[in-house]
Amino acid sequence: MNGFGELEPQTPELVRPYVITKGRGLPDEGQLSLITLVTAAADHEQRPTRLSPEEQNLLDLCSAGYLSVAEIAGHTQLPLGVVKILLAALTEGGYLITRAPVQRAPLADRDILEEVLNGLRAKFG
């Protein structure tokens, strides 16, 4: 029976994004880019946990290795902005560690391009 006024169970799809993020704003662009690589901190299990289900899910996802911010959003099917906010909070709390993509500089670029070219040729040549 579909009781009038009955409370719907809250599935993630029915939760507004600002509820999941607890009203927090987007982190600094420099802090988490699409290709910033993220993984769980080695000691994350020893930390006092008061994590939301979404935060816990992200932490679990990141506990088996490195994923980019974009991949985490893709796997969880959460909007990118929401994922960034949650990841920033988890990083601040010491649950996650992030590895920013290498800072771009003209010299470093040349080496990277050379490596990308060689990699593509080795893989597909």
Added chain:
Amino acid sequence: MVSGPSLDEQAYVREGATQTAVKILVVGHFAVGKTTFIGAISEIEPLTTEETMTRAAESVDDLKGVQGKTTTTVAMDFGRLTISDRVVLYLFGTPGQQRFVQMWEDMARGALGALVLVDPERLADSFAVIDLIEQYGLDYAIAVNHFDGAPLRDEMALRDALDLLEDTPVVTCDARDERSSADALITLVRHLQDRAH
């Protein structure tokens, strides 16, 4: 939301390759073959994510162009390729929609360059995306995705129509084919090398 850690080992970036993450954009108008291209190169099943304009502390300025809307979403597809024992390459694909400025800024920031997929029968549809790529200062190459395998009839006419610089590479590719797509990417990277010197 997918619950629990359900990913297999291959889903994660290989240990070591986490040293340097780089990205190349694969852009082009709707249905030109971006997702197919990324799928041909990627070592993971291509993923999709959306950028939302639902921002908790969004200032009025940032919503220019989407007046009256508090939520706007656009999808982008992406894939991954482990290049070496220290470099991992991400390919991001999105249509050129000017109004999703936030997403373009996210995608363009730090990108090595862009491959612009073009349908020779719908050249005018590519103007907007090429404008955006130039606006963000990205070097690019043109890959003409030809589905029927026919050779490009008139490269000069295409260059004229797209108003390309003399040194902008134009290649043909079949986005369904791994080797062909990789060749287009290699052409782009060689062009980026020339521009870096």
